[in-house]
Amino acid sequence: MSGLLEIWGTLPAYAQATFWILVVTVALILSVAFTTLWERKVIGWMQLRKGPNRVGSIFGLLPGIFQPFADVIKLLLKEVVLPSKANKWLFRVAPAITLVPAFAAWAVMPLDPGLVIADIDAGLLYVLSLTSVGVYGIILAGWAANSKYAFLGAMRSSAQVVAYEIAMGFALVGVVMAAGTLNLGDIVRAQQGGVGDWFFIWLFPLFVVYLIAGVAETNRAPFDVAEGESEIVAGFHVEYSGIAFALFFLAEYANMILISALTAVFFLGGWLSPFEGLLAADNALAKPGFHWLFLKLFFFLTCFMWYRATFPRYRYDQIMRLGWKVLIPVTLVWIAVAAVMVHFRVGPWSPN
């Protein structure tokens, strides 16, 4: 083991980075696969059903555990139908454009006290700019398919994403003011000192706004008018089939995982332990680590499913009203409050 570590230490930085990129990407793809299963299970339990339980089991336990693989194989073997009047090139590129940003944003995610692939100072801006690029895939998919329903879905989606991006950005302004940095790792470190120092307590309105805007940004229920299967069939991806459709599916779940992880980093102290300060420093539970980030991420991910099973879909004008007239004013007020708190050193933070 120590021999391996020695070899690892001699590797050049780019080789280590490539290794971690591979690990994160593979882990993400597997997580996305099992998130789909987890969603169907959770919603099944909420609706007093069993959910998928036919495909595979591990020694009789966890029935249905291999359902994601069955789904992937099915989708891979299906034909990708290309509509005859579609813009062929854009139609093929659009799914990839939605997928790439959802994965690329993980480059700056602080996964562990000592592990972040690219430790850059403008990390938060990088995440924001990448997530805002993802909407291109949706717009292009809707336009290139040359179908009325797809186009309607794309228009709805772009207006919605642009509106909620503002609320989301403003919510993050509060986080940046509190942490005094744009570096995601330093934002986590700024919340050190126990649960009382996590930003979700001091920036509670911004935390709620970020949660809501995150759901809207990922086009998830109750903000899924871009798909709106009862009105516009499946919205922007109505003409997609087979693995091209699967890519959109993958992107949606990858975005959910990303937003959950970001919420944990910005407001719940990322990889920090909730028992920090409560237990002795050498207690295993008080130590920071990736498992805490994972637990927080998993909680928010399950919340996404909970919303979907609970809330009816918003009407389009209600979505716009909520975004522009409720969320943005709330963030503006709390940014002012946060400014006062930072200035007079109320709260746990000390800028710089």
Added chain:
Amino acid sequence: MFVQILFYAFSAVLIAAALGVILSRNPVHSALALVLAFFTSAALWLLIEVEFLAIVLVLVYVGAVMVLFLFVVMMLDINVEGLRSGFTRYAWLGALTALVVIVQMVSVYWVKGLGIDATQGAPPLPADYSNTRALGEVLYTQYVYPFELAAMLLLVAIVAAIALTMRRRPGLKAQDVAKQVAVRREDRVRIVKDVDAGGTGPGAGGGTGEGGAR
């Protein structure tokens, strides 16, 4: 060496994208070529270590401006023929602009020939130098008043744009959400005394409970 290869690769893509913006027949393709041009410019800026501006370029222009642009271009049914009919009328203006750009490029090269190397890049910055921090420190101290003025100007522009384009259409059946939220049970439900209570009506067997809201 590696940086130079990257520079030329990105430059080639940038020029191709810029040509695509003006040569493409489909306005949506033009807009997308512009997005690609912004992206490659951001990559070029990253090469000269101005990561903050590069990321902001992507965030503002690619993430927000071009999305709205694309939105509009897709909604409009642009008549390309009509746009091109007056093309030759402004050809002299285009030629003049091209000439000015060429003169500028040549003069940069000419300056280099004089021995003042203006194309030489700045020396590499120390690893702990943060572009974002440096920009913030200047922007919020030395230039704080111009910065605030620019912000106010933008706010005024936003308000003005909304005031100019907002039109109130009569006869809209939009809901007043405040009224909906403020509504009480008494406004909607009226309890009437059950005249059939204990009688021979259809609700007789169910007791008084069934005579509720009518």
